Amino acid sequence: MRKRLSTLALLVVALTLSAASPSVPGADVFTSLAVSAFTPRTIAFPGTDGRTHIVYELLLTNTNVTPATVESVEVVDAANTAKTLDTYDAKKLLTALRTTGNTAAETTTIEFNGSRLLMISIALDPDAAVPKKLLHHIKFQGATTPSPKPAAPAEVGYTVAPIEIETKFQHIGAPLSGAGWVAMNGCCEVGVHRSSSIACNGSLYFAQRFAIDWMQLDKNGKLIDGDASDVHGYVGYGAQVLAVADGTVVGIDDSLEDQKLGSLPDPATITIDNVDGNHIVLSLGGGVYAFYAHLQKNSLTVKLGDHVKRSQVLAKLGNTGNSSAPHLHFHLMQSPSVLCSNGIPYAIDSFDAEGNLGHSFYGEQELTGDFSKSIRPASNRRYQYPLDLEIVNFAASH
Secondary structure, eight states: HHHHHHHHHHHHHHHHHHHOOOOOTTTOOSEEEEEEEEESSSEEEEEETTSSSEEEEEEEEEOOSSSEEEEEEEETTTTEEEEEEEEOOOHHHHHEEEETTTTTTOOOOOOOOOEEEEEEEEEEEEEEOSSSSEEEEEEEOSSSSSSSSSOOOOOEEEEEEEEEEEOEEEEEEOOOOSSSSEEOOOOOSSSSSTTOOEHHHHHOOOTTTOOOOEEEEOOSBBSSSSOOOGGGGGGGTOEEESSSSSSSEEEEEOOOBBBBTSSSOOGOOTTTTTTTTTEEEEETTTTTTEEEEEEOOOOOOOTTOOOOOOOOOOEEEEOOSSSOOOOOOEEEESSOOSSSOOOOOOEEESSEEEOOOOTTTHOOOOTTEEEEEEEEEEESSSBOOOOOTTTEEEEOOO
């Protein structure tokens, strides 16, 4: 009798929810594909392209035995759902969908009990108003009722997953000095940093959402001036690393030697503690932390508990940890944990932009090339985030 009652109850729920219309205010709707913003809010920030950028993730989980094949996701203004800010169609979805294991999704189909992360990146025109809240209209082929048995997928669509947009972003100084610095692996395409999630302490984090790997060009547009097999041949090696704001040293490591050039360490030797090599974590106050990684051994000029001033020299750029070439990895985050934290955007208060290497650079991966053709006349920027592969000049060190 209990089994019959349970079956009848499930049937009533199925009929009730499937009959509800999402266009009726307050009506409950069965949603076999659960969709939510990975964080309840994100921060809009200005990029060097003159546009306002909004970056975050959606978590999609198929709760039904019938597979769910995502066809599109439209990002809309919650105050006017007829206003679409961006659309992720089937092709774009494939470039932006990730597994929770930090790999690219092979298809847009999500299996029963399966989850995917959708990397959202929106660029608003300079004169566009920033919405206070966003929603997401999702269309997919999947289950229309909570039946425990697989069914033929049908087209489903609903608008869900609110996320609040804040407009107050962190202002910082430059982490380096001098000309020709390239923002490698920066925001906002789905790249090495943007898509790097990690599960730790029982949660999933995107510490490196807005991380940049800074490498330096010389006056001739070269990253390497000398022996490519020697760290000293890299233009940026040994550059002074600077405090981006007044702060307190709350994390430090100065124990690792430079990594062999041209290859990453054996994955079996990489841990959460050593992946970023010699490093410094600064508390900037207000729950904001600055992270500097891959520093030269014995170059650190600070110790735990030290109070530092903006532009103070902290260390020298090196090649320690999970690194194949000398660079400074830099990002801001919400806790002193370098990986078990969520990254936040920021803007550097003053620098000159003088070109961009272009995304074909990642296909070539040739660090010994001549990039002088990518350099353009410098233009001063105020309170902007240097986007991926941007070439920037910071003020000379005093």
